Amino acid sequence: MFIDTHCHLFYPNFNGEVAEIINRAIEAGVDYIIVPSTNLASCRQAIDLANRYECVYAAIGVHPHDTNEWDDSIIDSLEKLSKENKVVAIGEIGLDYYYDFSPREKQINAFEQQIELAILSDLPVIIHNREANEDTMEIVKKYSTKGLRAQFHCYAGTVEEAKELIKLGHYISFTGNITFKNTEDIRKKLIQIGMKNLLLETDAPFMAPEPFRGKRNEPSYLKITAEKIAELFNLTTKEIGRIASFNAYKLFKVGKEPQANFTYELNDNLYINITNRCDSNCIFCNRESNPVISGYNLKMNQEDEPPAHVYINEIGDPKKYKEIVFCGYGEPTIRWDVVKLIATYVKENGGTTRLNTNGHGNIINKKDITPEFEGLIDTVSISLNSSDAIEYARLMNVPSEYHDEMIKFAKSAKKYSHIIMTIVGLDKVDEEAAKNLVTEEIGAEFHVRHYFE
Ligand SMILES: [Zn+2]
Ligand SMILES: [Zn+2]
Numbered sequence: 393m394f395i396d397t398h399c400h401l402f403y404p405n406f407n408g409e410v411a412e413i414i415n416r417a418i419e420a421g422v423d424y425i426i427v428p429s430t431n432l433a434s435c436r437q438a439i440d441l442a443n444r445y446e447c448v449y450a451a452i453g454v455h456p457h458d459t460n461e462w463d464d465s466i467i468d469s470l471e472k473l474s475k476e477n478k479v480v481a482i483g484e485i486g487l488d489y490y491y492d493f494s495p496r497e498k499q500i501n502a503f504e505q506q507i508e509l510a511i512l513s514d515l516p517v518i519i520h521n522r523e524a525n526e527d528t529m530e531i532v533k534k535y536s537t538k539g540l541r542a543q544f545h546c547y548a549g550t551v552e553e554a555k556e557l558i559k560l561g562h563y564i565s566f567t568g569n570i571t572f573k574n575t576e577d578i579r580k581k582l583i584q585i586g587m588k589n590l591l592l593e594t595d596a597p598f599m600a601p602e603p604f605r606g607k608r609n610e611p612s613y614l615k616i617t618a619e620k621i622a623e624l625f626n627l628t629t630k631e632i633g634r635i636a637s638f639n640a641y642k643l644f645k646v647g648k649e650p651q652a653n654f655t656y657e658l659n660d661n662l663y664i665n666i667t668n669r670c671d672s673n674c675i676f677c678n679r680e681s682n683p684v685i686s687g688y689n690l691k692m693n694q695e696d697e698p699p700a701h702v703y704i705n706e707i708g709d710p711k712k713y714k715e716i717v718f719c720g721y722g723e724p725t726i727r728w729d730v731v732k733l734i735a736t737y738v739k740e741n742g743g744t745t746r747l748n749t750n751g752h753g754n755i756i757n758k759k760d761i762t763p764e765f766e767g768l769i770d771t772v773s774i775s776l777n778s779s780d781a782i783e784y785a786r787l788m789n790v791p792s793e794y795h796d797e798m799i800k801f802a803k804s805a806k807k808y809s810h811i812i813m814t815i816v817g818l819d820k821v822d823e824e825a826a827k828n829l830v831t832e833e834i835g836a837e838f839h840v841r842h843y844f845e
Contacts, residue, residue: 416610
């Protein structure tokens with residue numbers, strides 16, 4: 393369920409107990425542990441641990457504290473070590489201006505050389521930053537265009553910086569410090585940063601969560617931190633595990649790529665992932681790049697699209713859910729016949745249905761499908777996206793005439809279903825005009841949606 397992306401298992405205070413500690417971790421739901429090194433000696437220890445224990449992976453690198461001895465020959469040793477089995481990252485590396493154990497120029501030089509090695513070796517880096525935000529951000533931004541992929545462990549930057557880093561494709565993690573009584577500010581920060589690029593870590597033997605604060609930390613305590621994060625986001629611990637483990641897979645290639653989900657549960661609804669195909673190509677859609685929602689992998693090739701009975705089987709009793717929603721990273725009306733079969737089953741068994749659509753169903757199916765909604769689709773949620781046809785065409789990469797077709801679709805569907813029309817909360821879109829069009833002219837319900845967030 394969990395991946396501890398940062399645990400210094402080679403520390404002397406674990407000596408003789410590693411096997412037990414790993415067993416306790418597995419019992420607590422930790423599937424994998426990544427062991428970041430701090431110098432050449434611990435690189436070898438981390439690799440040894442990875443060779444000895446199946447669930448352990450190694451990261452190799454020189455910590456800023458240890459860069460006092462840095463000379464350029466070290467990079468050659470690191471390069472050799474990076475080729476060892478089960479080495480999944482360069483780390484931990486970075487800048488520490490709090491302790492300043494090593495002159496800053498030396499820290500920066502070692503940091504940059506190790507980033508260059510990571511890029512060359514196609515490995516991610518694990519970054520340690522303490523009171524060195526400005527320089528860390530500058531260096532990371534410089535290398536982000538050259539292929540750098542990074543985890544910011546024990547995140548210490550601002551919310552704005554985190555958002556910038558996430559945009560650049562980097563990942564963020566917090567330690568047991570989010571459970572401390574006096575760290576309300578860190579919890580607030582985490583909530584504002586969001587779950588999207590979050591990883592889990594203990595930083596053991598340091599940073600033990602409450603009620604073990606100040607004691608030796610160990611990977612089984614990761615569960616406590618995950619439970620706290622779940623509480624903050626109002627999600628289950630399982631969901632936090634799924635989201636963070638998928639992120640760890642994406643960054644480190646540790647674990648398994650989650651199988652594509654045909655159906656997935658969110659907020660008491662069951663979502664039906666009908667297709668990834670779409671007749672539009674919205675500028676805000678990450679269907680092509682990253683078809684993931686809340687840790688669920690929704691990637692589906694056309695040849696893998698299942699028939700109706702597969703979905704029906706997964707639905708079981710539809711009354712268990714608030715709504716059965718036809719959705720996914722694609723346009724469900726492309727498989728209208730399959731949607732109808734599933735909706736028939738749901739309605740016959742007392743469930744409630746919603747169709748999330750771009751409103752192009754009549755164009756796609758070359759006929760008016762809206763009368764078929766009667767008794768089958770309770771709610772139709774249509775992406776209005778804009779009240780302006782030209783802007784609509786630009787946002788969705790479709791001919792501007794589609795705007796008119798979509799409005800016609802909405803007006804006609806209103807005879808058979810409850811209609812909601814939505815826009816994505818983009819600053820450029822005129823919300824007032826869209827709201828007027830929906831409530832006054834079409835007579836439907838109006839929502840501003842946050843696209844898959
Ligand atoms: Zn660190
Ligand atoms: Zn560390």
